[in-house]
Amino acid sequence: MTQPGKRRNARGRPKAGGEAARARTADQHADAFRRTRRAHIEETAEDYAEAVAELIASRGEARVVDLAKMLGVTHVTVSRTVARLQARGLLTCEPYRAIFLTEEGRRVAERSRRRHEVVVAFLQSLGVSRAVAEADAEGLEHHVSGETLAAFERFLDRRRESF
């Protein structure tokens, strides 16, 4: 527990009763932000894994240019990121050759795909247009916890039952 710092009150700051309670709140905030930051790091991995899986499914192989087009970045960015994800064990590739998913990469891709689908279906069930649902899901999906995803699925199930 950090000391309230006498200087503060001395400097004419409002008392703001309950320093302890406020500190806990700040910590909760901090944790949430830290979690969000961690999620950001995972986003790239998930997006790439998902994109590679999709390309392999649709055209048999994933090439750097395809990924670049799909992700809206240059081939340089893709090239470097692929190297990093290879080091992380999600992808494999050799110079001038196609990109493949490792076992773990496939797992990440599959998990991402399912979550993406649930989020899109959920948003559409709320009346959001397909295009916007797809676009929003791209940003949202990486920040949906297991508990929230379960809530989305529960909602969808109930919807389905009532029709």
Place this chain on the structure above:
Amino acid sequence: MTQPGKRRNARGRPKAGGEAARARTADQHADAFRRTRRAHIEETAEDYAEAVAELIASRGEARVVDLAKMLGVTHVTVSRTVARLQARGLLTCEPYRAIFLTEEGRRVAERSRRRHEVVVAFLQSLGVSRAVAEADAEGLEHHVSGETLAAFERFLDRRRESF
């Protein structure tokens, strides 16, 4: 079909119907990813504006250390980010003094706060626990489009009516 990977047509653009459809899909993806990336850039601004507003409301002023505690980063990161946001016109501050919001900063903070509240209330109304709703909202709120936010509000309104 393994490593070798045939080149697509070296000359002349492939024009198969499948290709066209695929390209459109890739573009849609690319747009969604670009939007998400843009949202990431805005996240920091929104988080800081919201945090400053909250600190001013709760203790009269926002200091670097408070922000650091709240956001879960060191004071160095806060210091540099504050400088950037000041350059962007969201905050004002002088060396060794408290941080204040500009008119625009207040607008950003207010918009963020509202969106945050709607998202949290919405998640809770789906049965998500308060703690998880708060944590998820931190990541989700920056990626919720106007259309989706409106859908959330509509849902909340209907819920309220039926009780």
Place this chain on the structure above:
DNA sequence: CTCAAAGTGTAGCATAGAATACATTCAGTG
């Protein structure tokens, strides 16, 4: 077999975000 275009890779630069280590300022206390 040759060779040019498509596809990949590399070099170098910029920004954002985060950290550690060290320097400076400020305000209350002795």
Place this chain on the structure above:
DNA sequence: CACTGAATGTATTCTATGCTACACTTTGAG
């Protein structure tokens, strides 16, 4: 009024993500 500790600021380093420009590899036309 000098001092000390908390609060801030600066220097430097690191990683992740982007980009442009330029070099290299592959492959299919011819």
